[in-house]
Amino acid sequence: MVEMKTDEIYQYLERIANLLRTDTRRSMVEKGLQPVQLEALHYLSHCNRYSDTPAGVADYLGLTKGTVSQTLGLMENIGMIEKLPDYKDRRVVHLQLTARGRKVIAETIPPKSLQLALDQMPGVEQDSILDVLDKLLRAMQVANQLRTFGVCKTCRHHRIEMDGRHRCALTGEFLENVDIDKICREHEVPV
Numbered sequence: 001m002v003e004m005k006t007d008e009i010y011q012y013l014e015r016i017a018n019l020l021r022t023d024t025r026r027s028m029v030e031k032g033l034q035p036v037q038l039e040a041l042h043y044l045s046h047c048n049r050y051s052d053t054p055a056g057v058a059d060y061l062g063l064t065k066g067t068v069s070q071t072l073g074l075m076e077n078i079g080m081i082e083k084l085p086d087y088k089d090r091r092v093v094h095l096q097l098t099a100r101g102r103k104v105i106a107e108t109i110p111p112k113s114l115q116l117a118l119d120q121m122p123g124v125e126q127d128s129i130l131d132v133l134d135k136l137l138r139a140m141q142v143a144n145q146l147r148t149f150g151v152c153k154t155c156r157h158h159r160i161e162m163d164g165r166h167r168c169a170l171t172g173e174f175l176e177n178v179d180i181d182k183i184c185r186e187h188e189v190p191v
């Protein structure tokens with residue numbers, strides 16, 4: 001039987017999360033941002049076109065649509081994001097980072113302490129960390145019945161056509177090469 005190490009693992013994750021929070025909080029104070037604003041900005045910087053909506057941000061952050069709407073309104077007012085209408089359905093609003101928003105993300109994420117620690121680590125160790133964290137995250141999402149928000153190319157709806165183009169079998173639409181490395185709120189783990 002596998003010995004359960006839940007407490008120990010939790011303590012490591014908690015301490016790492018605290019360090020990352022302290023690091024990003026320092027940058028946020030300098031830039032006059034709230035933690036939730038940075039989290040929303042970061043999400044919008046690497047999600048795809050099916051996910052860059054107020055509902056996508058709310059799902060990802062686990063917040064109500066009302067709270068997220070206030071946050072996004074403030075971010076728009078200070079020039080971090082802009083709203084763009086969907087080219088097919090004018091009722092749908094897409095949220096994009098402005099040049100100012102992109103600059104904040106580039107200067108803040110990943111936090112410097114993490115970057116410095118990983119610089120000392122061989123690639124193979126970084127790969128092992130990624131594998132383990134990926135497994136843990138997915139298992140927790142399944143346990144909590146949450147959306148997986150995985151990377152598009154790992155989704156069960158992702159297809160590569162004969163001509164090499166990528167296509168989403170859920171929406172039927174072709175995907176740009178840059179899209180397949182982004183996260184998606186419709187992502188489903190292959191069965």
Ligand code: SF4
Nearest residue numbers: 152155157158168184
């Ligand atoms: S293939 Fe999956 S992850 Fe990619 S766009 Fe479609 S639903 Fe989203």
